[in-house]
Amino acid sequence: MNIVPMLEAQLGFLPDPVVTTLIIVLKILCIVIPIMGCVAYLTFAERKIIGYIQVRIGPNRVGPRGWLQPIADALKLLTKEVVIPSGANRFLFLLAPILALGPALAAWAVVPFGSEMVLADINAGLLYILALTSLGVYGIIVAGWASNSKYAFLGAMRSAAQIVSYEIAMGFALVGVLVAAGSLNLGEIVEAQRGGLSIFSWFWLPLLPLFVIYFISGVAETNRAPFDVSEGESEIVAGFHVEYAGMAFALFFLAEYANMILISGLSAVLFLGGWLSPLPFLSGIPVVGLLFLDGIHWFVFKTLIFLFFFLWFRATFPRYRYDQIMRLGWKVFLPITIVWIVVVSAMVVWQVPPWFDGA
Amino acid sequence: MFEQIVFYCFAGMLIFAGSMVITVRNPVHAALFLVLAFFSSAGLWLLLEAEFLAIALVLVYVGAVMVLFLFVVMMLDINLAALREGFARYFPVAALVAIVMMVAVGTVVGRANFGLDKVAAPTPRPSDYGNTTELGRALYGEYIWPFEIAAVVLLVAIIAAIALTLRTTRQTKAPKPERQVLVRREDRVRLVKVDAERQS
Numbered sequence: 029m030n031i032v033p034m035l036e037a038q039l040g041f042l043p044d045p046v047v048t049t050l051i052i053v054l055k056i057l058c059i060v061i062p063i064m065g066c067v068a069y070l071t072f073a074e075r076k077i078i079g080y081i082q083v084r085i086g087p088n089r090v091g092p093r094g095w096l097q098p099i100a101d102a103l104k105l106l107t108k109e110v111v112i113p114s115g116a117n118r119f120l121f122l123l124a125p126i127l128a129l130g131p132a133l134a135a136w137a138v139v140p141f142g143s144e145m146v147l148a149d150i151n152a153g154l155l156y157i158l159a160l161t162s163l164g165v166y167g168i169i170v171a172g173w174a175s176n177s178k179y180a181f182l183g184a185m186r187s188a189a190q191i192v193s194y195e196i197a198m199g200f201a202l203v204g205v206l207v208a209a210g211s212l213n214l215g216e217i218v219e220a221q222r223g224g225l226s227i228f229s230w231f232w233l234p235l236l237p238l239f240v241i242y243f244i245s246g247v248a249e250t251n252r253a254p255f256d257v258s259e260g261e262s263e264i265v266a267g268f269h270v271e272y273a274g275m276a277f278a279l280f281f282l283a284e285y286a287n288m289i290l291i292s293g294l295s296a297v298l299f300l301g302g303w304l305s306p307l308p309f310l311s312g313i314p315v316v317g318l319l320f321l322d323g324i325h326w327f328v329f330k331t332l333i334f335l336f337f338f339l340w341f342r343a344t345f346p347r348y349r350y351d352q353i354m355r356l357g358w359k360v361f362l363p364i365t366i367v368w369i370v371v372v373s374a375m376v377v378w379q380v381p382p383w384f385d386g387a
Numbered sequence: 388m389f390e391q392i393v394f395y396c397f398a399g400m401l402i403f404a405g406s407m408v409i410t411v412r413n414p415v416h417a418a419l420f421l422v423l424a425f426f427s428s429a430g431l432w433l434l435l436e437a438e439f440l441a442i443a444l445v446l447v448y449v450g451a452v453m454v455l456f457l458f459v460v461m462m463l464d465i466n467l468a469a470l471r472e473g474f475a476r477y478f479p480v481a482a483l484v485a486i487v488m489m490v491a492v493g494t495v496v497g498r499a500n501f502g503l504d505k506v507a508a509p510t511p512r513p514s515d516y517g518n519t520t521e522l523g524r525a526l527y528g529e530y531i532w533p534f535e536i537a538a539v540v541l542l543v544a545i546i547a548a549i550a551l552t553l554r555t556t557r558q559t560k561a562p563k564p565e566r567q568v569l570v571r572r573e574d575r576v577r578l579v580k581v582d583a584e585r586q587s
Contacts, residue, residue: 045389120419151517155442162450166422169454173415173461181461188458192451212519352564 055147059136067285068098074339081343108274113176116271120174125272125279128167132286135160139293140215142303142324153214154206157294158199161249164287165191168251168258168268171280175271183267186350187251187258193357194248194255200365201242204235204372205298208384218302225382226308230301234375234383237368239299241361243334246291248353250284252338254345255353292334296327303327394434401427414460418453425449436512439519 035054039047072087072094079086088094112121138153140146150156165188172184206212208231209220223229232239248255259267269280296302303322305311310320319325348356379385404424408417425448432441499505526534 120415150438152438152442152519155439155446155519159442159446159450162446162454165450165454166457169457169461170419173457185458185462188454192454195450212517351561355564 052147056137059147060133063133063136063286063289064282066289067282068102070285070289070335071101071281072098073335074342077336077339078343081340102278105274105278110274110276111271113271115176117174117176120170121271122276124167124171124174125276125283126167127170128164128283129279129286130167131160131163132283132290135290136293138214139290139297140218140302141327143215143322145324146215149213149215152212154202154212154217157214158195158202161198161287161290162191162195164249164283167280167283171272172268175268177271179264179266179270180268182264183258183270186264187268190251190255190258190353190357191249193354194245194361197241197357197361197365198245198249200362200369201235201238201245202298204238204365204369205231207369207372207376208235210376214297214302218297218304221301222304223382226304227301227306229382230299230304231383232299234380235299235368235372237364238372239295241365242299243291243295243337245357245361246295247338247341248357250287250291250338252284252288253342254348256347257350257353288335288338289331292331292338293327295334296330300330301326302330390434394431397427397430397434401431414463415457418457418460421456422449422453425453435509437518439517439522 035051036047039050042050075097076086076094086094087097090096090100110122112118135157137148138146138150138156140149168187168191169184172180172182172187175181205217209217211217211220221230251258259269264270269277272280303324303326305320305322305326307320308322311317313320376384401424404420404427407420408424411417411420425444429441429444429449432438432444
């Protein structure tokens with residue numbers, strides 16, 4: 029991040045607030061553009077990986093081995109007409125995709141990519157994440173209602189109930205993390221996981237039930253298979269976005285995949301030590317050793333593992349029945365999280381080694 | 388200067404959203420304007436460096452309460468014409484009540500008690516100061532007993548509300564997954580060996 033003071037010096041002729049704003053906008057672009065690229069290639073990865081899991085090849089026509097497929101998809105969606113149903117509420121119908129995408133991108137503001145690489149290093153980072161991930165549901169409900177269609181409305185209702193239910197389990201899992209780390213700042217949470225045992229001093233081990241519950245709730249929050257009842261094709265066509273076409277539809281797609289990347293990144297930061305290296309003792313090796321230092325590449329690598337899990341789940345599990353989703357969230361996850369918060373608090377109070385002895 | 392611009396943006400938005408909540412005809416629009424009002428007030432609290440309150444407002448009211456609110460409002464078929472009946476007849480009384488309320492609120496929170504000369508501007512804190520920790524210390528240290536009593540009252544209310552909705556009738560056909568997974572093949576399927584019909 030040596031570029032920032034250099035840029036500030038270059039822009040010295042402008043008034044200070046303008047320089048600050050410009051630099052923040054540049055940083056936002058540095059985060060959002062790679063995420064958009066990741067979303068595009070995540071759709072490609074999804075089709076390829078699920079293809080190979082199902083013993084197919086997947087898309088292989090556009091470009092070498094299909095590598096230009098996402099770009100072709102994006103161009104196609106851009107040139108298509110955005111159809112607005114005649115009975116729809118025009119303003120809310122167009123506002124809904126923006127409401128879905130906005131929080132999915134805004135939450136990245138506090139995610140630390142490296143020890144200094146974070147847009148907004150705020151104290152209440154975890155709370156901010158919780159607040160913003162709970163806003164994504166508005167896009168879905170508003171879309172379902174504004175479409176003036178039964179299928180869309182049913183999908184929106186299902187998804188709203190599901191997201192609100194799983195948010196509670198997710199919130200409790202995050203409470204466990206904040207008790208263990210003693211901080212709401214995501215950077216400090218990662219630093220709290222640094223320890224002598226490298227991979228075993230990360231929070232996934234002492235918080236194992238919370239880790240599993242957090243990730244499964246994340247899958248449910250993003251309305252991905254096996255929790256994708258809000259778009260269950262066999263019952264309600266495509267759920268809340270059935271009336272959308274063209275770029276408006278693409279925005280919902282972008283939001284869903286951006287949310288997947290966000291959940292994966294957060295799981296990596298909260299439970300797998302973010303940018304910390306799993307094998308720091310190998311950094312003595314010449315040349316290759318640089319790879320084993322802490323850095324953004326470990327964050328990316330851990331995020332990719334979780335993204336692969338998302339795709340793997342989709343190819344493996346059949347869709348949950350709606351009442352069983354509710355049962356899982358309220359009757360299974362919630363009690364486990366509450367019990368484990370008590371366990372974690374006890375571990376912190378009695379300073380159980382090797383995680384909580386302050387070493 | 389910059390802070391004042393931000394303040395007036397949020398304050399204007401808050402007043403606009405607040406007045407739209409009570410004037411728009413569509414109840415879903417009203418609920419969404421209420422969301423906007425919550426957001427603007429959260430922005431105002433952020434300006435006061437009350438980041439915990441601001442985020443908690445968004446988290447609790449926007450993220451949970453208003454979602455359920457919208458949920459209900461969308462499913463209700465509200466007849467607005469019936470709600471607006473007799474508007475002219477009740478208007479004078481309503482206006483009187485509104486004026487009395489305004490005067491009462493104005494005298495309490497007006498310049499006499501909360502004027503700029505009465506309340507000093509909050510001192511800006513260093514950037515490593517977090518009021519989440521301070522609030523936690525106050526709630527779980529100094530005010531632990533009132534806090535616990537409030538928590539118990541809330542818990543009782545939650546349990547009562549859930550108990551009121553529990554109405555298991557004998558007609559319930561909902562399967563119990565915990566019993567479903569215990570089903571064994573031997574209990575359900577009986578293989579019968581049937582001899583082939585003999586040709587006579």
